[in-house]
Amino acid sequence: MISATVILLEPDAAVAREIEAAFEASQYAITRAASAGEAMDLVRARRFDVVVIGVIGAESSAVAAAVRNGPGGDSSFLFFVKDPADLGDLGAIVVEGPSDFLLRPVRSAELNARIDVISRHLEARERRSSVPEGGWGADISALQQSEERLRTLVTESPIGILLYDADGRPIEINPASMRMFGVVGIEQIPNLFESLRLFPEASVTEQARDRLRRGGTVRHAFPVDFEWGVKELHFPPTSRRGVIYVDLCITPLGVRKGGKPTGFLAQVQDITDRRLAEARLFVADRMASLGTMAAGVAHEINNPLSYVMANVSHVSTELGRRSADAPEVYRDVIEALDEALVGVDRIRRIVADLKTFSRPDDDGAVTLDVRRVLDSCVNMAQNEIRHRAKLVKEYVVTPPVRGSDARLAQVFLNLLVNAAQAIPMGHANENEIRLKTSVRQAGRVDIEVSDTGPGIPPELLPKIFDPFFTTKPVGEGTGLGLSICHAIVKALGGEILVDTAVGKGTTIKVSIPSVEVRAGDIEKRRPSREIPAPKRRILVIDDEPLFGTAIRRLLQGEHDVTLVMSGREAVRLIGEVDYDMVLCDLMMPEVSGIDVYNQVRREKPGFERKIAFMTGGAFTPLARQFLDGLPNPRLDKPFTREEIRALIMSLLSETDD
Ligand SMILES: Nc1ncnc2c1ncn2[C@@H]1O[C@H](COP(=O)(O)OP(=O)(O)OP(=O)(O)O)[C@@H](O)[C@H]1O
Ligand SMILES: [Mg+2]
Numbered sequence: 001m002i003s004a005t006v007i008l009l010e011p012d013a014a015v016a017r018e019i020e021a022a023f024e025a026s027q028y029a030i031t032r033a034a035s036a037g038e039a040m041d042l043v044r045a046r047r048f049d050v051v052v053i054g055v056i057g058a059e060s061s062a063v064a065a066a067v068r069n070g071p072g073g074d075s076s077f078l079f080f081v082k083d084p085a086d087l088g089d090l091g092a093i094v095v096e097g098p099s100d101f102l103l104r105p106v107r108s109a110e111l112n113a114r115i116d117v118i119s120r121h122l123e124a125r126e127r128r129s130s131v132p133e134g135g136w137g138a139d140i141s142a143l144q145q146s147e148e149r150l151r152t153l154v155t156e157s158p159i160g161i162l163l164y165d166a167d168g169r170p171i172e173i174n175p176a177s178m179r180m181f182g183v184v185g186i187e188q189i190p191n192l193f194e195s196l197r198l199f200p201e202a203s204v205t206e207q208a209r210d211r212l213r214r215g216g217t218v219r220h221a222f223p224v225d226f227e228w229g230v231k232e233l234h235f236p237p238t239s240r241r242g243v244i245y246v247d248l249c250i251t252p253l254g255v256r257k258g259g260k261p262t263g264f265l266a267q268v269q270d271i272t273d274r275r276l277a278e279a280r281l282f283v284a285d286r287m288a289s290l291g292t293m294a295a296g297v298a299h300e301i302n303n304p305l306s307y308v309m310a311n312v313s314h315v316s317t318e319l320g321r322r323s324a325d326a327p328e329v330y331r332d333v334i335e336a337l338d339e340a341l342v343g344v345d346r347i348r349r350i351v352a353d354l355k356t357f358s359r360p361d362d363d364g365a366v367t368l369d370v371r372r373v374l375d376s377c378v379n380m381a382q383n384e385i386r387h388r389a390k391l392v393k394e395y396v397v398t399p400p401v402r403g404s405d406a407r408l409a410q411v412f413l414n415l416l417v418n419a420a421q422a423i424p425m426g427h428a429n430e431n432e433i434r435l436k437t438s439v440r441q442a443g444r445v446d447i448e449v450s451d452t453g454p455g456i457p458p459e460l461l462p463k464i465f466d467p468f469f470t471t472k473p474v475g476e477g478t479g480l481g482l483s484i485c486h487a488i489v490k491a492l493g494g495e496i497l498v499d500t501a502v503g504k505g506t507t508i509k510v511s512i513p514s515v516e517v518r519a520g521d522i523e524k525r526r527p528s529r530e531i532p533a534p535k536r537r538i539l540v541i542d543d544e545p546l547f548g549t550a551i552r553r554l555l556q557g558e559h560d561v562t563l564v565m566s567g568r569e570a571v572r573l574i575g576e577v578d579y580d581m582v583l584c585d586l587m588m589p590e591v592s593g594i595d596v597y598n599q600v601r602r603e604k605p606g607f608e609r610k611i612a613f614m615t616g617g618a619f620t621p622l623a624r625q626f627l628d629g630l631p632n633p634r635l636d637k638p639f640t641r642e643e644i645r646a647l648i649m650s651l652l653s654e655t656d657d
Helices: 013-025 036-045 057-069 084-096 108-128 135-156 175-181 192-198 202-213 226-232 272-322 327-356 370-386 405-422 481-491 521-525 545-555 567-576 593-603 621-628 641-656
Strands: 005-009 029-032 050-053 077-082 100-103 160-165 170-173 218-225 243-253 263-270 366-368 390-394 401-403 432-438 444-451 495-501 505-513 537-541 560-564 581-585 611-615 634-636
Touching: 005 013, 005 036, 013 029, 013 108, 036 050, 036 057, 050 057, 057 077, 057 084, 077 084, 077 108, 100 108, 160 175, 175 263, 192 202, 192 218, 202 218, 202 243, 218 226, 243 272, 272 327, 272 545, 272 641, 327 370, 366 370, 366 405, 370 390, 370 405, 370 432, 370 444, 401 405, 401 505, 405 432, 405 444, 405 481, 405 505, 481 495, 481 505, 537 545, 537 567, 545 560, 545 641, 560 567, 567 581, 567 593, 581 593, 581 641, 593 611, 593 621, 611 621, 611 641, 634 641
Parallel strands: 005 029, 005 050, 050 077, 077 100, 390 432, 537 560, 537 581, 581 611, 611 634
Antiparallel strands: 160 170, 160 263, 218 243, 243 263, 366 401, 432 444, 444 505, 495 505
């Protein structure tokens, strides 16, 4: 219990003692006044928490008035003690404004209950107006400290915090928002409701305004294009360029049921980096699943395609040979077969293109010819290009580059699709997309993708490599294409340049470092085709029986071909027979091509150089590493009769000496 002061004016001595004792038992400091005059002097001099008035009539009123006008004022508790007879004039009592009263004779239970009420009343008042420890001065500095802490929270927060009044006028902004928006003062911040026009979709802007006015919270993640805001929405200039992705949350303040907000709190976060990482992951993910599927499909198609090709080509050659006496009889059939071969060759190229995209997450660089990657991309983009422009290839021989073909393909595919999409549909004859390779500077290969589209306006030019910058409708372009191209080319140590003229077209030039060609490399890969091969003993290892017989048929008459379907059997035969060369499939169940190679190298050293590998299109990383580390020639399935002949020639000429 608090220690409170009481003044007691009670003419009945017995009652006075009883009251005094009860208050003292509850720790009150009690002062007795002998008369109304003394009581009035005392309450004018100082404040009492409780004033007990046992006198009646004019005296009672005079003391009550003195309390109200004295230092105690309305805060003193007026406690009247009355006889039941006095209650006849209730009106007079009410005018005196008692806080409570008690009737004589005083019963102690009743008195104690009253004192309890008084104590609770005083405690509540105490809590409302408590003076802090150390006095009011300490309290003000505590207030200052707490304000300081709050201010630190707001100024140091990496989240942009903006406070607006009820009409959306900015009234407070923190440094993070100034940095984010490239402004130096609050006067550069537009009205909240106007700012919402930065949302890329007008309908979302409207919805958001409506929600805020009704006291609802708005949360939206969207790209902010600063220059667009300044130019199109006439927002105050800022030093910020380009596009950032923000996460915005606006909370209306002081909203009571049905009432209007008294202000708004906006919190903004720059989530550009996070968005970018997510988008890259998404693209990589999509490419990876596409690639896995492509590799699987390529592998499945390649095996049957190999023997279709070999057999058709065999039949065609055979027929040609046998019909030497009466060529016109077979001409039709031979033509039909040759056309079938053209079709088969097209399938082969499509499958080869699929392979280009099948290793997106494989950063492992290989040495490659950019023209081959370009051709794959053209095939892939053909559907976009066909109805808009003629495609012209202007290739020169270029040295190889080192990189992942899947990643390079991503670059050129993006550029080709951009070029195609820049040209409207329907005037394919008047438009052109040109693909050019050149070597302008030693050690670099240049690839240009040009179009006869509308060109890029100078004010947009600095932004086209920014992530999320797109002029295409929502849902059509992500605005990531060029930023991804830029990242990939940069990683290869290359650069991208843009040459554009409004109304004329655009040329994007990619320049990447090339690598030295090892002597003999090219010959091994592109063997001369014309020299007829002398008849040799060749061992063919392949677990696909139809493929094996097709190859045998193809080489029949030119060489002695032995066919085995297992690696184990092959190793045994190599130990017994002196073959001139071995054509070995790479991926076989049980004993693989790699196992055959390793065993042969152990058991018949030197002979392993006579092995050429045939691959079905899909590689395990291990197989790829293995092949890349070997000088042995390899042949991708399916191959033409000419290709296998050339390979045999080159291998024989190399191992003959
Ligand atoms: N060949 C071009 N001709 C005209 N404008 C182009 C050309 N290439 C790019 N642009 C402009 O650059 C912007 C950004 O290109 P980018 O490839 O990064 O994204 P996008 O093509 O819009 O979307 P995405 O590639 O994700 O589908 C395009 O929206 C377009 O305005
Ligand atoms: Mg694009």
